[in-house]
Structure formats: structure tokens, C-alpha cells
Amino acid sequence: MNQDPNSSFVTKVILRQSIASVRLLIALFTVTAAVTKLLYDRFLPELNDLDAVRWTIIGFGCVFFVATYFKYKRGVVVSYFSLFLYLCSLLYVIAFTVINRFDPNAVIILTLVLGASSVIINSLVYYGIQSIIVVLASVFAYSGSDMGNENLIAFMNLMLALGVFGIVITVRLKLISSIKDSQSNLEKLNVLSIVANKNGEIVFVSPSVRNLLGYEPKELVKDGWWSSQNLRDGWISRDYILNYPNILPKEIMSMETSVVNKEGKKVWFNWVNSMLPNGNYVGVAMDITKYKG
Numbered sequence: 001m002n003q004d005p006n007s008s009f010v011t012k013v014i015l016r017q018s019i020a021s022v023r024l025l026i027a028l029f030t031v032t033a034a035v036t037k038l039l040y041d042r043f044l045p046e047l048n049d050l051d052a053v054r055w056t057i058i059g060f061g062c063v064f065f066v067a068t069y070f071k072y073k074r075g076v077v078v079s080y081f082s083l084f085l086y087l088c089s090l091l092y093v094i095a096f097t098v099i100n101r102f103d104p105n106a107v108i109i110l111t112l113v114l115g116a117s118s119v120i121i122n123s124l125v126y127y128g129i130q131s132i133i134v135v136l137a138s139v140f141a142y143s144g145s146d147m148g149n150e151n152l153i154a155f156m157n158l159m160l161a162l163g164v165f166g167i168v169i170t171v172r173l174k175l176i177s178s179i180k181d182s183q184s185n186l187e188k189l190n191v192l193s194i195v196a197n198k199n200g201e202i203v204f205v206s207p208s209v210r211n212l213l214g215y216e217p218k219e220l221v222k223d224g225w226w227s228s229q230n231l232r233d234g235w236i237s238r239d240y241i242l243n244y245p246n247i248l249p250k251e252i253m254s255m256e257t258s259v260v261n262k263e264g265k266k267v268w269f270n271w272v273n274s275m276l277p278n279g280n281y282v283g284v285a286m287d288i289t290k291y292k293g
Helices: 008-013 021-041 051-067 075-100 104-120 124-145 149-188 207-213 238-243
Strands: 190-195 203-204 256-260 266-275 279-285
Touching: 008 149, 021 051, 021 075, 051 075, 075 104, 075 124, 104 149, 124 149, 190 207, 238 279
Parallel strands: none
Antiparallel strands: 190 203, 190 279, 256 266, 266 279
């Protein structure tokens, strides 16, 4: 699922996920929040809680899960609902932790939500703002109450977790940046990359296909590549992928093929093919047309 909301905040801050991943995250969030609430009420009744707020957020999670099945403007709805639900959860658990004076059991909930932010948030700036809010709330609560040793240790663990999750986000963003740089370099070199799954569906075509063949990537995904008479014989055949999954013999690891671009001109490619651990076929091709003249 591609998310294309107009807000630059959403597109830059919230990491894009497939709709299946979003549903799984929502389901885990909702079920975990409800089970945790029931367990805390049963075994830790001394903790103060904002019951109405907690159950309202859980209710929003259920509504959000159902909303992912409606395709109308789903990209926009999912993006903004994700942001809304996360902010509500964050503010709730901060309040829950503060009113319980950093009881270790309350801090665990806040730490889990902060851990989730290391996957959801796609900007160190906004993670820093979130961390500042948590630290200010923590310092305010700490200075206004007499904490015991357990509470103080939980407070210090929370500060440590903020630093660790910040490092996790930094490493993840560097990895994303390196992938983007690699893709950008491939495009500058006029290199085409294509990925097909075990069902024979094209799941990725690099943007460089615009310059190389004149097609938009979205035209060639799923059955697009195979349905084009000019292209379908220019890579590993679909029948081979369907009939011989998880097998990549030497003769197709490296090969030369020709295709006809959208303008009707012949283009020669030198392919290097490989397989991913999940069984997807990956092809990377260099345009060698000028050497075939």
C-alpha cells in the first residue's frame, strides 16, 4: 500500500508500511493494551489509572483496524489515524507514569510505547521532541515527589531507554539512507532492477525504467511486465519462476537479452540475477545497447 497524503509531516515522519503490517501492528496494540489493562486491574489495583482514556484509546484501535479494510482514501486515513492513535497513546502513558510516580510497572508501559516509536517515527527531530516532552514530564514529577529506590531506578531506566531507542532510530535511518543512495546511484548508471515473487508477480521495478524503456514502474508491476509482448521475454520467464521455485541455475545467473522500449527501439541488457532468502527473484540489468551497434 502506497501512502500519498498531502501532509509532508506524515510522509516524512511516519515510516510507510504495507497494509498487512499496519493491521498486524494495530491488532497487537489493541489486544496488548486491553490484556495489560485487565491484568493491571486484577493484580495491581493500587496503581492509579485513567480508565476512560485507556478504554477510549483501545476503542480507537478497534475502529482503526476495521477502517483499514475500506480502500477509499486508505493511504490518507491510515497515515493520519496512525499518527493520532500514537500521540494519544504517548500522552496517556506519560500521564499514567507521572501520576503513579514512576512506579516500575507503569514505566514498563511507557518504555514499550517509546520502543514502538523507534519503528514508527522516521525523523530524529520528532523523536527528539518526543524525548524532551518525556524528560520534562519526568523531571517535573520527580522534583515534586519523594520517590523510593525502586521508583528512582525505574526513572533512570526510562532515561536509558530513551537513549537506546534514539540510537536504534539513528542506525535504522542510516540504513534507509544508504538504500536510497544505492538506488539513486543505480538510476544514474541507467541500471534496471526488477523483483518477482514466487507467484510470478512483479513486486518492484526501479524508477530507472522510465529512462531506459519509457515505462512508468506502476505499469510493469504485477502482470504488467509479463503482459507486454515487447518485454516478457527480456528477463527470466514467468513459467520458470512458477515451475522451478527456489532454483537459479548458472545459465540464468548472468545472461544477455533484448527488449523493445515504448518507442519501438531495441534495447540490450546484461542481467545479473539472484534470489532473496524469501524466494523472490531479483534481476539487475545494465544497458549495453551501445556495445551492440
